[in-house]
Amino acid sequence: MGKKYIRDHWKVKYNKNGYPHVQQGWILPPERMEEYDPFILMADDWFKRGTFSDHPHKGFQTITYVIDGRLEHTDNNGGHSILYAGDVQYMNAGKAARHAEEAVEDDLIHTLQLWLNLPKALKQTESSYQNILLEEAPVVELDNGFIRIYSGEAENLKGPMDALVPINMFELFLKKGASHSLRLPRNHNGHIYMLQGKMTFTGDVTLTKTDVGLLSYQGHAADDETDILHITAEERSRVLIYTGKPIGEPVVASGPFVMNTEEEIQEAFQDFRMGRFGPSSQ
Template sequence: MATNAVFQRDIKSFWYPEYNKNGYPHVQQGFILHPDRNAEFDPFILMAEDWYKRGVFSDHPHRGFQTVTYVVDGRLEHIDNAGGYSILNAGDVQYMNAGWAARHAEEAFEDDLIHTLQLWLNLPKSLKHTKTSYQNIFVEDAPVVNIDGGFVRVYSGNIADVTGPMQSLVPITMTEITLREGAEYTHVLP
């Protein structure tokens, strides 16, 4: 039986991220979704892939959007103006609702070289002045759905009747898909 898609989208353009080798301490940065194209990607503002040492993202403000930071490798130290402190390891995620005003620092812990992916999501006008909040999702707390040839780790949203622990202000679906060589998987998004 053939499956009919609810809707289809045409591919407007292809692009490949360009990586800047910045040197120490912001070793390398690439924009997966470039901020210059944010009007095309709305509600996505940007998605950055960064490799950095301590001293790159010290105390700084945010306002009116959400961030989702995925630690690919290394340890990420987080400090915020609400008194929050945490160290995230590879596979951990931090969700932040900047809302009306957030101040935080996200630094490589000690002498680590941290590798992160960070997505910025625009908040609707009605939510831009909401209370600032942070939530850490540790890799061991994200449920896993076993699939033929691998698994899907669910950080946020609902996949195969499994709901991830992220409590985002605006719904987000975030998964990590791991497949063995040659395996295939169709990921269905709401």
């Protein structure tokens, strides 16, 4: 059994944008996206209504985690939902998604949004959405803590997220002084984001609130090989853990689109201008 360790880490830097996009920070800065495969970027946002009104996407998936406030989602497939703290929404943008993500009424909403790439063979799939409510994600009770499983498998339990590119998404809570050894696929790239507290990870790397850590991986390992990420809470702590198998394809991202070539990006913009993404979602 090998070890997962933190191969790089940093603290998120925030921009105070004013109204309505009050504050934003890059958990995974887009200029380093080649390091995150299959992930592209991850944002930490505080916003009021009017920030993320009707807009298009193509060629990737999103995973939105609500930290606080009420998040209202509408899309041009007729979907509508309101999510609360601890809820997650998965979206497959596929060939043409058009949606809005808004704060409800006068809420100040706080969300984390992760972009997950699609392989070329799946970029023309139909758009779809899945809500994973807090109470629907199974929880494994640990000594002095718990793991909530939104996607993938941990401690012999599977999460409900049905992503086209399967990933692990876990939330781990530990009381002060508690430790846990988490088994993760050896060939999965991934990262952790500290929501609260102070934790020490394999290799004696200590991270605190709003710290990000990139996880080690061996891309050529077999799918059934695993490594252990050892975690100790120096104080009462929560951390989000994301891992996924790299896709290994060229990535070109521009605005709301993620494709394999610049030509495909220009086609996506043209399709949107020509109305091929359908009517407004609002």
